[in-house]
Amino acid sequence: MLERVLQEIRARRRFVVTSHARPDGDGIGSALACAQILHVMGKDAEVVMHDGVPRIYQNLPFADRVRQADRVPPNDAVILLECDTVKRTLLDGLDNCFLINIDHHASGRNFAHVNWIDATVMATAELVFRLARLACVPVDRDIATCLYTALMTDTGSRPDSRLPRRPVPVATRFPNLSPQRKIRSEKALVVTHIPCRRLDASTCRPPDDSGRGWRSVPRSTVSAW
Numbered sequence: 001m002l003e004r005v006l007q008e009i010r011a012r013r014r015f016v017v018t019s020h021a022r023p024d025g026d027g028i029g030s031a032l033a034c035a036q037i038l039h040v041m042g043k044d045a046e047v048v049m050h051d052g053v054p055r056i057y058q059n060l061p062f063a064d065r066v067r068q069a070d071r072v073p074p075n076d077a078v079i080l081l082e083c084d085t086v087k088r089t090l091l092d093g094l095d096n097c098f099l100i101n102i103d104h105h106a107s108g109r110n111f112a113h114v115n116w117i118d119a120t121v122m123a124t125a126e127l128v129f130r131l132a133r134l135a136c137v138p139v140d141r142d143i144a145t146c147l148y149t150a151l152m153t154d155t156g157s158r159p160d161s162r163l164p165r166r167p168v169p170v171a172t173r174f175p176n177l178s179p180q181r182k183i184r185s186e187k188a189l190v191v192t193h194i195p196c197r198r199l200d201a202s203t204c205r206p207p208d209d210s211g212r213g214w215r216s217v218p219r220s221t222v223s224a225w
Ligand SMILES: [Mn+2]
Pocket: 026, 027, 082, 104, 122, 123, 124, 154
């Protein structure tokens, strides 16, 4: 379905990206990253949110470009992230739009023209990351910051035992990744929720003191997996 999503994106020019009302970090972070990925692909893309950007996410890259509105502007397609119905957006005007639904909830529904629902991932951000990779859009520091924030929102408080036994394939290199926590090494490769057994003793660091389950490992370690 990822291939279909990319195909539909390539066939269009003007996009609205949105998420549910009262958005959380995955909704906002994924939407900001998705719109930027579309920009890099040469598309017009605007994030439109019924409730705007919650204050704690207003320092994310691109957050100042988000349009707060009750209705979607003219577009060729709307990408809805983290929504099980169009009503979750609280936006009017979606009925006549071409809709692309990207979600990671088991409760996700096929309400759109294209529905990419993958309940095996922990955050919509992971799906957006896959989209970037397939579209050959580099995940730069700003996109990564949005995706990382989204991932942390959805995974930050879960105990490791409940996480899947595989690394989350969101890994990139950039400084000062998180708006809440700074990664000191500019060459740090941030990978969230890697089970410790996947890391050898020399590279495995304990969870950070906030209890969040990310690890910072060299790129060479990940490329060896
Ligand atoms: Mn989510």
